[in-house]
Amino acid sequence: YLDTDDLDGDGIPDTLDLDDDGDGIPDATEGGADSDGDGRPDYLGVCGDDRVSVIDLASGWEECDDGNAVDGDGCSASCRVEADVPDSDGDGIPDTVECSPPGNPAQPATCEDSDGDGTPDFEDEDDDGDGVDTADESPDGDSDPTDDDTDGDGTPNYLDEDDDGDGIDTADEIAASDATGADDPDGDGLVNWLDTDSDGDGIDDGDEAGDGNDNGIPDYLEDLDEPLETGRLILQGGRGVGCAVGTPGQGGPSGALLLLMLGFGLGIRRYRRN
Numbered sequence: 001y002l003d004t005d006d007l008d009g010d011g012i013p014d015t016l017d018l019d020d021d022g023d024g025i026p027d028a029t030e031g032g033a034d035s036d037g038d039g040r041p042d043y044l045g046v047c048g049d050d051r052v053s054v055i056d057l058a059s060g061w062e063e064c065d066d067g068n069a070v071d072g073d074g075c076s077a078s079c080r081v082e083a084d085v086p087d088s089d090g091d092g093i094p095d096t097v098e099c100s101p102p103g104n105p106a107q108p109a110t111c112e113d114s115d116g117d118g119t120p121d122f123e124d125e126d127d128d129g130d131g132v133d134t135a136d137e138s139p140d141g142d143s144d145p146t147d148d149d150t151d152g153d154g155t156p157n158y159l160d161e162d163d164d165g166d167g168i169d170t171a172d173e174i175a176a177s178d179a180t181g182a183d184d185p186d187g188d189g190l191v192n193w194l195d196t197d198s199d200g201d202g203i204d205d206g207d208e209a210g211d212g213n214d215n216g217i218p219d220y221l222e223d224l225d226e227p228l229e230t231g232r233l234i235l236q237g238g239r240g241v242g243c244a245v246g247t248p249g250q251g252g253p254s255g256a257l258l259l260l261m262l263g264f265g266l267g268i269r270r271y272r273r274n
Helices: 054-059 170-180 255-273
Strands: 233-236 243-248
Touching: none
Parallel strands: none
Antiparallel strands: 233 243
16 A cells, blocks of 8 residues: 655655655654644644645645634734744745745745846845835735736736736836826726726727827826817818818807808909909
8 A cells, every 4th residue: 555645745645754744844843733723733734833835725724714813823814924934025925935945846946036136036025026016916905916816817916017918017007107196097996007998088008008199198098089069160171271170159250151251252253254
């Protein structure tokens, strides 16, 4: 009989593994202790040994809301980040999630540096370098940036250069918002970098990323489709060249008056010929 159970997924069966749950504490040290009283020994759980293990959380060995008081089982209220788990950049994501600890089979040669700024993610307050701190990239309000993916492209916002997937980088949308002083011009409650139609004109931001009137404001931040005022007329062939715009009774000749003047002029010419 060969026991193939491998709780921490490190390729070593639990019967031969000195640290079954991969939490960095040898089973011999944890022994049969059950710090949180959940009926599972510490070496099969994460809460209670003051360490975090993605594998344990994913396997369901410990329920996040197990009825124990906060800190009674060594867990925070959300059971994500425990008191003694390092979070070097303070972004709410444990270092063990952003970069596996040495000795773990998942440990890469170098820790990920998503924005290429020379600071690895576990020490970087803004992992993707888009101008929004990783800790603030949780629009659903649960303070967990890892489960927010506004555009549904499979990359969470805190690692996505274009959070809303409108074709305009988040950093550029933030810069434009700062320059204009308007981060939600349509008042729909979504900041521009999470809104695919920032000005609410029915045209996607990606389709109006330019500045058609050269006023320094991107078209996606201003509604350029306002109709002419009621009663305005576009008259061809008035004074000057091209079109003239006027309002009847307010400085511009009406169409009927123009026809009357034209008829009067033709009558004068015929009279002179006779």
